[in-house]
Amino acid sequence: MRILFVAATVPEVDGLVSKFKKATPTGGRYISADLQHTLIITGVGMVAAAFAIGHEHAKNHYDLAINLGIAGSFDRNIALGEVVEITSDTLAELGAQDDSSFLTINELGFGESVFKASKKLADIVDGIELRKATAITVNTVHGNELSIKKIIERLNPNMESMEGAAFFYACHQAKLPCIQIRAVSNYVEKRNRDTWQIGLAVKNLNTFALQLLHRLEV
Numbered sequence: 001m002r003i004l005f006v007a008a009t010v011p012e013v014d015g016l017v018s019k020f021k022k023a024t025p026t027g028g029r030y031i032s033a034d035l036q037h038t039l040i041i042t043g044v045g046m047v048a049a050a051f052a053i054g055h056e057h058a059k060n061h062y063d064l065a066i067n068l069g070i071a072g073s074f075d076r077n078i079a080l081g082e083v084v085e086i087t088s089d090t091l092a093e094l095g096a097q098d099d100s101s102f103l104t105i106n107e108l109g110f111g112e113s114v115f116k117a118s119k120k121l122a123d124i125v126d127g128i129e130l131r132k133a134t135a136i137t138v139n140t141v142h143g144n145e146l147s148i149k150k151i152i153e154r155l156n157p158n159m160e161s162m163e164g165a166a167f168f169y170a171c172h173q174a175k176l177p178c179i180q181i182r183a184v185s186n187y188v189e190k191r192n193r194d195t196w197q198i199g200l201a202v203k204n205l206n207t208f209a210l211q212l213l214h215r216l217e218v
């Protein structure tokens with residue numbers, strides 16, 4: 001099985017990167033030692049993620065794409081550092097304000113804002129169980145109590161990232177089976193960088209990714 005790993009930044013997947021070789025001296029493309037798998041570093045945000053996946057898909061065939069990254073959690077039942085499987089992801093800002101209401105892109109008649117994983121982790125490997133979660137994808141990270149209250153009332157997501165729904169969208173367009181795995185680096189709250197646990201989230205995410213890679217190789 002040829003896998004395309006997709007991450008926004010190198011630090012988020014530093015453990016996985018150490019098992020791959022840079023494809024070219026410049027650029028964010030890495031190849032696994034057995035030449036089977038590719039890792040692309042897209043840059044932060046939906047636009048960068050969608051372009052990078054489309055660009056890679058135009059040149060190479062893969063059987064599966066896996067989005068790896070850290071994320072914020074609205075849900076305090078999910079521990080900081082926990083690794084979760086995102087099953088559904090929404091382009092939360094895509095739509096129109098109608099005074100105090102929000103009209104989704106679906107309600108406007110222009111398309112879809114909710115995208116789902118087309119595979120389950122359990123379809124790929126046995127014995128690695130992760131909590132399943134829903135997510136939203138945003139250009140502007142929530143860091144204000146009123147905007148957090150409003151998005152919980154409207155969509156009640158478990159998690160938030162800046163690429164997830166764009167990843168699902170691009171994979172669906174490319175007919176590329178996809179899953180999204182994220183580790184919680186912070187709770188979505190009034191911005192307080194001191195409480196973020198990026199190191200713990202990255203450590204757990206990479207432990208998971210290396211375990212998955214190992215299981216796929218044996």
Ligand SMILES: O=C(O)c1cccc(C(=O)CC[C@H]2O[C@@H](n3cnc4c(=O)[nH]cnc43)[C@H](O)[C@@H]2O)c1
Binds near residue numbers: 160163
């Ligand atoms: O300093 C900041 O305010 C900041 C905000 C978001 C992300 C970062 C990063 O350093 C990592 C980039 C990566 O992390 C994902 N992420 C992590 N936490 C959140 C969140 O609460 N809301 C949305 N995205 C989050 C995101 O996918 C970025 O690509 C720094």
